[in-house]
Amino acid sequence: MEKLFVTEPDQLSAALCDAHGEMSMASLETRLIVAATRHADMLGIGYRDLMRDRNVWVLSRMSVEVSRMPGILDTYSIATWIESYSRHISYRNFALLDGEGNPIGYARSLWTCINIDTRRPSSLHQLDAELERDCPIAPIPRLGAVGGDECLHGKVSFTYSDIDFNRHVNSARYVERIADLFDLVWHDRNRIQRLDIAYLRETHCADNVEAVYCQDGDRVDVDINGSDGVTMCRARLTIVTR
């Protein structure tokens, strides 16, 4: 049982790059989730293992911080390991590595095991999977509600293509919708250096969703609220000038 899993080095296809010829934050999050999922398979706590008891892993929080993103034809890989594991949750960390194996980013995540019928937390067997390894970025923060007169409001909708096999909105699609609150001119000026995101409630296809967001210096705080006003997802972007 490998406590550290490192993906095969992959060359980033031009076809998978964003407007800046780089891996987008949403796309990086997807790759982190895929690496986590593969490692969970290898540890015997993957999709097939959990589904025997009608359980699945649900991503609850993620914090990603990068010094740079892989660009067109750059080689990269992802290392992942479990920092802490209990019967209901797992704290999993990541390093984004360049072609020489040097870290160019790190991530922290919190996963919850839920039963797909009750949608309530479920129990896993104990597992000796924890690995002590450095993850030199700030812990996952507790984000406060976004609001106030200075906030902007945007309409957001989630459609069929945003839904994953759990029948709720795919985690990375929230990140795209948050990035889409800003236009290309904004993104030409600013690069997202860090993303902190908390998935607070499962979202299904939904039209009357509202983003409430404020930019204060290098920080953008965002709440994605359902039509009932309950927050589905809360995020903070830390930006730097390109």
Place this chain on the structure above:
Amino acid sequence: MEKLFVTEPDQLSAALCDAHGEMSMASLETRLIVAATRHADMLGIGYRDLMRDRNVWVLSRMSVEVSRMPGILDTYSIATWIESYSRHISYRNFALLDGEGNPIGYARSLWTCINIDTRRPSSLHQLDAELERDCPIAPIPRLGAVGGDECLHGKVSFTYSDIDFNRHVNSARYVERIADLFDLVWHDRNRIQRLDIAYLRETHCADNVEAVYCQDGDRVDVDINGSDGVTMCRARLTIVTR
């Protein structure tokens, strides 16, 4: 120089599946494009090679037909080869292979080489890259304009996350928007067996885009029209009951 390129077998992560626990048509198109891009790199007509003369490949048409899609944790790979190559265009075919290497789908595509400054067709050197190999699906069709009283109209918007490194809308994002004209109930009843799509005009971030679409039996015809009424993208879905 390998005239046939086959990607490394990959296991489809649950994290990358659609609401039906399968690879979506948009996601398959992305993988076909990535395989094509990788093969072009290997043939010396890839992104880096073309960019020396400020040229890029632009996908003009694609037809994909599958008997089934890979599901969660299924192994799959993609074979691709050039059917016909001239100085300005390339007809490239694909086979989608299951874990045993058996074809479960095929695709045909037409690519044009354009100069990124003038956005006009550009010239490539001759290349002996053509391969004669069976691609047993109907040719890329010529699709007629969609219109008439029986048509439905839907609003479509393209935002920052839909833009690729060419600074136009990513090809697969049109396929998602077309799938999104229908809700989850429709997709639970119908599976897209074949996609024919023609990219007629480059699209940038745009809000006032309209989809005009008609369903007639197992066929759905769609035009995606810009605010000036000019068609950006035209597609036909052939559907089967799940």
